Amino acid sequence: MEQLWWRWRYRVGFYxxxxxxxxxxxxxxxxxxxxANPTIAPGILRMFFHDCFVNGCDASILLKGTSTEKTGGPNLQLxxxxxxxxAKSQLEKACPGVVSCADIVxxxxxxxxxxxxxxxxxxxxGRRDGLVSRASDxxxxxxxxEPISAQIKKFADKGLDIHDLVTLVGGHTIGTAQCGVFSYRLYNFNNTNRPDPxxxxSFLPQLRALCPSGGDGSKRVALDTGSVNSxxxxxxxxxxxxRGVIESDAKLWSDPTTQKFVKRFLGYGSLFDFExxxxxxxxxNVGVKTGKQGEIRKICTATN
Incomplete structure (x- = not known):
């Protein structure tokens, strides 16, 4: 009996x-x-992050609806x-009702x-899929x-420490951001009529050329110059x-609380990969639902 219970416990090799x-x-x-489309990789990575930070890693971000997480401002560009x-469609053919959408993500x-x-x-x-998804969350x-102190608190609320914060933000080594997200740093930072110090x-002219004042705010720029797909x-x-593009990323170096963790990864690619x-x-592991806490959805966009 004990062996059968262990087989169904949340773990590596669950399926x-x-x-x-x-x-x-x-x-x-x-x-x-x-x-077919390299931009999918950073998109899926962000999707997992955004799912886990809202009600835990339960695929609630996948649910469709007029006021679900997918419609929330931070998720509109995912x-x-x-x-x-x-993947879910193929898994339902191979193993109907077995693999959760949360595990797929x-x-x-x-x-x-x-x-x-x-x-x-x-x-x-062994995660199960959540039943609740609210844009407000x-x-x-x-x-x-956000300032570093606010970032640290949000991570701490999920059981993640400063080291995890600096490490996970490193996922920005792939992917892009819209000019509208950071162009305020280039021209009139904090109403100073000057760029973010x-x-x-030497990087400023490059960013300004990509995101001219009053230009297309939807244009996308690499978060990690020279490494958008690597x-x-x-x-x-x-x-x-x-050369940090997003303000919150740049603060990881300018704030001494996080700078010491950034320094650990300079020149040590294998250490970063492992960490x-x-x-x-x-x-x-944040907010994982097991047993009767959730369900195995038949399709990922709707609850059963």
Whole structure:
């Protein structure tokens, strides 16, 4: 009896007996999507982060509706939902009613990192899908202009420490941000009619050329210059050199509380790769629902 209970406990290898090909099926779906469109990888990685920070890692971000998390401001630019749906469709054919959407998102995030050059890690599985999704709850997500103290508190509220904060934000080594998110730093920072002093003066003309004053706010710019589709620790080197694009990222270097953690990853790509996987597992444990706390959705966009 004890052995049977252990088999169904949230853990690595959860689907070994009930759906042996689960991880392979998800990996294949992500691989096909990223090959066709590299921007899908950072999109899925952000999706996992945004899901876990709102009511835990329960796929509540996937639910459709007029006031669900997906419609919240911080989530409007997320991409990759169709990849999760495709993986779920294939899994329902192979193992009906077995693999949760929450686990698919966790696996897809790991696979997205690996496909862009990052190191793999083992993903504990056995999450169940949540039943509640509210746009208003997305206010819990860290914002692009929050001070370090606010970022630290939001991470601490999820059981994540400063080291996890600096490590997980390193996911910005892949992906982009819209000009509208950071262009205020380039021209009139804090109503000074001057740029944010954290921006390297030699980097400023490059950003201004990409995001001219009064220009297209939806234009996208690499968060990690020179590494938009390649996972690695160059993000931290850019922060040190005043080339952080988003204000909250740049503050990781300018604030001594987090700077010491940034320094650990400078020149040590293998250390970052290892620590990123560790922190992803830790974040993936936030608010996990098991047993009767959730369900296994038939489709990821709606509860049963």
């Amino acid at each position: 070994k007996y009930t759906c042996p090909r689960a991880e392979t099926i998800v990996q294949s779906a992500v691989q096909s999507a990223v090959k 991409r990759g939902f169709e990849v999760i749906d495709a 966790a696996l897809a995030a790991r696979d997205s990192v690996v496909l862009t050059g990052g190191r793999s890690w083992q993903v504990p599985l 997305t206010a819990n997500l860290p914002a692009f202009n 954290d921006i390297n003066p 996972f690695g620790n160059s993000f931290y080197t850019n922060l040190k050199n005043g 990123f996987g560790r922190s992803m597992v830790k974040m993936g």
